[in-house]
Amino acid sequence: AQSVAQPEDQVNVAEGNPLTVKCTYSVSGNPYLFWYVQYPNRGLQFLLKYITGDNLVKGSYGFEAEFNKSQTSFHLKKPSALVSDSALYFCAVKSDTSGTYKYIFGTGTRLKVLA
Amino acid sequence: NAGVMQNPRHLVRRRGQEARLRCSPMKGHSHVYWYRQLPEEGLKFMVYLQKENIIDESGMPKERFSAEFPKEGPSILRIQQVVRGDSAAYFCASSPLPSDREDGYTFGSGTRLTVV
Numbered sequence: 001a002q003s004v005a006q007p008e009d010q011v012n013v014a015e016g017n018p019l020t021v022k023c024t025y026s027v028s029g030n031p032y033l034f035w036y037v038q039y040p041n042r043g044l045q046f047l048l049k050y051i052t053g054d055n056l057v058k059g060s061y062g063f064e065a066e067f068n069k070s071q072t073s074f075h076l077k078k079p080s081a082l083v084s085d086s087a088l089y090f091c092a093v094k095s096d097t098s099g100t101y102k103y104i105f106g107t108g109t110r111l112k113v114l115a
Numbered sequence: 116n117a118g119v120m121q122n123p124r125h126l127v128r129r130r131g132q133e134a135r136l137r138c139s140p141m142k143g144h145s146h147v148y149w150y151r152q153l154p155e156e157g158l159k160f161m162v163y164l165q166k167e168n169i170i171d172e173s174g175m176p177k178e179r180f181s182a183e184f185p186k187e188g189p190s191i192l193r194i195q196q197v198v199r200g201d202s203a204a205y206f207c208a209s210s211p212l213p214s215d216r217e218d219g220y221t222f223g224s225g226t227r228l229t230v231v
Binding site for chain 2: 004032034036041042043044045046049051090092094096099100101102103104105106107108
Protein backbone atom coordinates (compact mmCIF):
# COMPACT_ATOMS: atom_id res chain seq x y z
CA ALA A 1 0.00 0.00 0.00
CA GLN A 2 1.13 3.54 -0.70
CA SER A 3 1.98 5.58 2.36
CA VAL A 4 3.80 8.66 3.59
CA ALA A 5 5.38 9.04 7.01
CA GLN A 6 6.37 12.19 8.81
CA PRO A 7 8.11 10.88 11.91
CA GLU A 8 8.18 14.16 13.83
CA ASP A 9 5.02 15.81 15.14
CA GLN A 10 6.92 19.00 15.85
CA VAL A 11 10.27 20.50 14.96
CA ASN A 12 11.74 23.48 16.82
CA VAL A 13 14.55 25.53 15.35
CA ALA A 14 16.12 28.86 16.16
CA GLU A 15 15.74 31.68 13.67
CA GLY A 16 18.65 31.78 11.27
CA ASN A 17 19.49 28.11 11.72
CA PRO A 18 18.96 25.52 8.99
CA LEU A 19 15.80 23.46 9.23
CA THR A 20 14.87 19.97 8.09
CA VAL A 21 11.41 18.43 8.11
CA LYS A 22 11.53 14.70 7.43
CA CYS A 23 9.40 12.62 5.12
CA THR A 24 9.65 9.03 3.97
CA TYR A 25 7.40 7.28 1.52
CA SER A 26 6.39 3.86 0.35
CA VAL A 27 5.02 3.54 -3.18
CA SER A 28 5.00 1.04 -5.97
CA GLY A 29 6.43 2.51 -9.14
CA ASN A 30 7.79 6.01 -9.55
CA PRO A 31 6.99 8.42 -6.72
CA TYR A 32 5.50 11.84 -7.37
CA LEU A 33 6.25 13.78 -4.20
CA PHE A 34 4.97 17.09 -2.90
CA TRP A 35 5.28 19.43 0.06
CA TYR A 36 2.48 21.70 1.21
CA VAL A 37 2.38 24.26 4.01
CA GLN A 38 -0.64 25.26 6.09
CA TYR A 39 -0.69 28.52 8.00
CA PRO A 40 -3.26 28.99 10.78
CA ASN A 41 -6.82 29.26 9.44
CA ARG A 42 -5.61 28.99 5.88
CA GLY A 43 -5.74 26.31 3.20
CA LEU A 44 -2.77 24.25 2.14
CA GLN A 45 -0.32 26.04 -0.09
CA PHE A 46 1.85 24.21 -2.60
CA LEU A 47 5.58 24.52 -1.86
CA LEU A 48 7.38 22.22 -4.26
CA LYS A 49 7.28 18.89 -6.04
CA TYR A 50 9.52 16.14 -7.35
CA ILE A 51 8.43 14.37 -10.50
CA THR A 52 11.68 13.40 -12.19
CA GLY A 53 15.15 14.75 -12.83
CA ASP A 54 17.44 16.55 -10.40
CA ASN A 55 17.21 15.15 -6.87
CA LEU A 56 17.35 18.60 -5.31
CA VAL A 57 14.13 20.49 -5.92
CA LYS A 58 13.76 24.20 -5.19
CA GLY A 59 10.42 25.68 -4.25
CA SER A 60 8.67 28.70 -2.83
CA TYR A 61 9.90 30.88 0.06
CA GLY A 62 13.46 29.55 -0.13
CA PHE A 63 12.52 25.96 0.61
CA GLU A 64 14.08 22.98 -1.10
CA ALA A 65 13.74 19.23 -0.82
CA GLU A 66 16.05 16.38 -1.55
CA PHE A 67 14.77 13.20 -3.14
CA ASN A 68 16.69 10.12 -2.02
CA LYS A 69 15.56 6.98 -3.80
CA SER A 70 17.68 4.53 -1.80
CA GLN A 71 16.37 5.89 1.50
CA THR A 72 12.87 6.53 0.11
CA SER A 73 12.97 9.99 1.62
CA PHE A 74 11.98 13.48 0.55
CA HIS A 75 13.10 15.78 3.35
CA LEU A 76 12.21 19.47 3.28
CA LYS A 77 15.03 21.90 4.00
CA LYS A 78 15.80 25.56 4.30
CA PRO A 79 19.27 27.01 4.94
CA SER A 80 18.12 29.78 7.27
CA ALA A 81 14.78 29.61 9.08
CA LEU A 82 12.50 32.60 9.60
CA VAL A 83 9.94 33.08 12.36
CA SER A 84 7.35 33.44 9.59
CA ASP A 85 8.10 29.87 8.47
CA SER A 86 6.29 28.61 11.56
CA ALA A 87 3.41 26.53 10.23
CA LEU A 88 2.17 22.98 9.63
CA TYR A 89 3.97 21.13 6.84
CA PHE A 90 2.56 18.19 4.93
CA CYS A 91 4.42 15.76 2.73
CA ALA A 92 2.35 13.96 0.10
CA VAL A 93 2.68 11.44 -2.68
CA LYS A 94 0.43 11.23 -5.72
CA SER A 95 -0.99 7.79 -6.26
CA ASP A 96 -3.10 6.56 -9.15
CA THR A 97 -5.24 4.05 -7.36
CA SER A 98 -8.79 3.75 -8.69
CA GLY A 99 -7.69 5.15 -12.03
CA THR A 100 -7.20 8.78 -11.01
CA TYR A 101 -4.32 10.56 -9.37
CA LYS A 102 -4.91 11.62 -5.79
CA TYR A 103 -2.81 12.66 -2.84
CA ILE A 104 -1.78 10.51 0.07
CA PHE A 105 -0.74 12.89 2.82
CA GLY A 106 1.46 12.44 5.84
CA THR A 107 0.13 13.43 9.24
CA GLY A 108 1.95 16.75 9.20
CA THR A 109 4.86 18.28 11.11
CA ARG A 110 4.46 21.49 13.05
CA LEU A 111 7.47 23.73 12.58
CA LYS A 112 8.19 26.30 15.25
CA VAL A 113 10.90 28.84 14.54
CA LEU A 114 12.01 30.62 17.68
CA ALA A 115 13.23 34.21 17.63
CA ASN B 116 -8.41 36.43 -8.49
CA ALA B 117 -10.04 34.84 -5.48
CA GLY B 118 -8.71 31.47 -4.45
CA VAL B 119 -10.79 28.44 -3.59
CA MET B 120 -13.62 29.63 -1.36
CA GLN B 121 -15.16 27.36 1.23
CA ASN B 122 -18.06 28.16 3.48
CA PRO B 123 -18.92 28.10 6.17
CA ARG B 124 -15.54 28.23 7.91
CA HIS B 125 -17.02 26.64 11.02
CA LEU B 126 -20.14 24.54 11.26
CA VAL B 127 -21.70 23.07 14.38
CA ARG B 128 -24.35 20.39 14.03
CA ARG B 129 -26.18 18.20 16.51
CA ARG B 130 -26.11 14.46 16.00
CA GLY B 131 -28.67 13.45 13.41
CA GLN B 132 -28.72 16.78 11.57
CA GLU B 133 -27.51 17.40 8.05
CA ALA B 134 -24.31 19.26 7.18
CA ARG B 135 -23.80 21.04 3.86
CA LEU B 136 -20.33 22.22 2.96
CA ARG B 137 -19.77 24.47 -0.03
CA CYS B 138 -16.77 24.93 -2.24
CA SER B 139 -16.36 27.47 -5.03
CA PRO B 140 -13.31 26.61 -7.15
CA MET B 141 -10.91 29.13 -8.57
CA LYS B 142 -12.13 30.91 -11.65
CA GLY B 143 -11.56 28.72 -14.69
CA HIS B 144 -11.15 25.52 -12.64
CA SER B 145 -13.62 22.79 -13.45
CA HIS B 146 -12.12 20.00 -11.34
CA VAL B 147 -12.84 19.80 -7.62
CA TYR B 148 -11.45 17.48 -4.94
CA TRP B 149 -12.64 17.00 -1.37
CA TYR B 150 -10.33 15.85 1.42
CA ARG B 151 -11.04 15.23 5.08
CA GLN B 152 -8.66 15.78 7.96
CA LEU B 153 -9.54 13.93 11.13
CA PRO B 154 -7.87 15.05 14.37
CA GLU B 155 -4.21 14.01 14.54
CA GLU B 156 -4.32 12.59 11.01
CA GLY B 157 -3.29 13.71 7.57
CA LEU B 158 -5.72 14.73 4.88
CA LYS B 159 -7.51 11.83 3.24
CA PHE B 160 -9.04 11.83 -0.21
CA MET B 161 -12.81 11.63 -0.41
CA VAL B 162 -14.06 12.47 -3.89
CA TYR B 163 -13.05 14.00 -7.21
CA LEU B 164 -15.66 15.79 -9.32
CA GLN B 165 -15.81 17.52 -12.63
CA LYS B 166 -18.74 19.72 -13.59
CA GLU B 167 -21.88 17.55 -13.30
CA ASN B 168 -19.82 14.36 -12.96
CA ILE B 169 -18.35 12.32 -10.14
CA ILE B 170 -15.03 11.03 -11.43
CA ASP B 171 -13.73 9.14 -8.41
CA GLU B 172 -15.56 8.63 -5.12
CA SER B 173 -13.40 5.83 -3.82
CA GLY B 174 -12.70 7.71 -0.58
CA MET B 175 -16.29 8.52 0.29
CA PRO B 176 -18.01 6.61 3.08
CA LYS B 177 -20.70 4.44 1.54
CA GLU B 178 -23.54 5.84 3.60
CA ARG B 179 -24.69 9.35 4.56
CA PHE B 180 -22.09 11.18 2.41
CA SER B 181 -22.73 12.60 -1.04
CA ALA B 182 -21.15 15.20 -3.28
CA GLU B 183 -22.17 17.16 -6.32
CA PHE B 184 -20.73 19.79 -8.60
CA PRO B 185 -23.55 21.25 -10.67
CA LYS B 186 -23.20 23.13 -13.91
CA GLU B 187 -23.85 26.37 -12.06
CA GLY B 188 -22.86 27.08 -8.51
CA PRO B 189 -20.47 25.63 -5.98
CA SER B 190 -19.62 22.04 -5.25
CA ILE B 191 -21.54 20.69 -2.26
CA LEU B 192 -20.45 18.00 0.17
CA ARG B 193 -23.47 16.75 2.05
CA ILE B 194 -23.43 14.67 5.20
CA GLN B 195 -26.74 13.32 6.38
CA GLN B 196 -27.50 12.29 9.96
CA VAL B 197 -24.14 13.43 11.25
CA VAL B 198 -22.39 11.54 14.03
CA ARG B 199 -19.58 12.62 16.35
CA GLY B 200 -17.04 10.78 14.23
CA ASP B 201 -17.79 13.14 11.32
CA SER B 202 -16.17 16.00 13.25
CA ALA B 203 -13.21 17.01 11.12
CA ALA B 204 -11.81 19.66 8.84
CA TYR B 205 -13.04 19.28 5.27
CA PHE B 206 -10.85 20.76 2.57
CA CYS B 207 -11.68 21.42 -1.03
CA ALA B 208 -9.14 21.86 -3.81
CA SER B 209 -9.47 22.73 -7.47
CA SER B 210 -7.47 22.46 -10.66
CA PRO B 211 -7.97 23.63 -14.24
CA LEU B 212 -7.11 20.28 -15.79
CA PRO B 213 -7.92 16.66 -15.03
CA SER B 214 -6.00 15.29 -12.10
CA ASP B 215 -2.63 13.98 -13.13
CA ARG B 216 0.57 13.07 -11.40
CA GLU B 217 2.34 16.37 -11.82
CA ASP B 218 0.00 19.14 -10.85
CA GLY B 219 -0.28 20.81 -7.51
CA TYR B 220 -3.68 21.89 -6.32
CA THR B 221 -5.06 25.10 -4.88
CA PHE B 222 -6.75 24.34 -1.57
CA GLY B 223 -9.40 26.28 0.26
CA SER B 224 -9.18 27.22 3.94
CA GLY B 225 -11.45 24.39 4.94
CA THR B 226 -14.69 23.93 6.84
CA ARG B 227 -14.34 22.75 10.40
CA LEU B 228 -17.33 20.61 11.28
CA THR B 229 -18.11 19.94 14.92
CA VAL B 230 -20.84 17.48 15.80
CA VAL B 231 -22.22 17.87 19.31
